[in-house]
Amino acid sequence: AQRVTQPEKLLSVFKGAPVELKCNYSYSGSPELFWYVQYSRQRLQLLLRHISRESIKGFTADLNKGETSFHLKKPFAQEEDSAMYYCALNPSNTGKLIFGQGTTLQVKP
């Protein structure tokens, strides 16, 4: 079965602390994975994709096929990072994204 799991509904950290948002996937083929973010009162937008292997707003995510994970990390959280984060899988390159349940990141001052 194709599935994305984000085990934490809420992650609360203080400004400057490291952040790791967990994502695990289930997919038999070669996965294509993404992180989407939704800031308050804004629409869902792409944060990063594993293929590009780039850092966006200080966030990085590494695909670990052995652990079937794609965790999102940032060494020093900022208050403006507070948002809902969704991990998503694109099976068979169709664009029919399978999303996890989402994790709310709350960065306290």
Added chain:
Amino acid sequence: DTGVSQDPRHKITKRGQNVTFRCDPISEHNRLYWYRQTLGQGPEFLTYFQNEAQLEKSRLLSDRFSAERPKGSFSTLEIQRTEQGDSAMYLCASSRARGKVYNEQFFGPGTRLTVL
């Protein structure tokens, strides 16, 4: 172009009524996707179009749901005989697909449906 737009933004209806939502994608985008999002969950894929052709429908899309994209531009999603379980946020997204290369999907603001 201000991105993907959806209309209406909110819809309240009574059980049993029909509702129709509209999505206007980014103008040069040939793919259009519909997702549904219920409270506390991530978006779930419903259906997608490449130009005017509907390529796939999720099993989540019962016979009461129909989607069209008549000229390969805007799309409509109709729900007939609404049920309380249809209450959700309906999201539209569009992308510019080139062959097998996946390109970023841009999402609209969504239409929030409440069925009383």
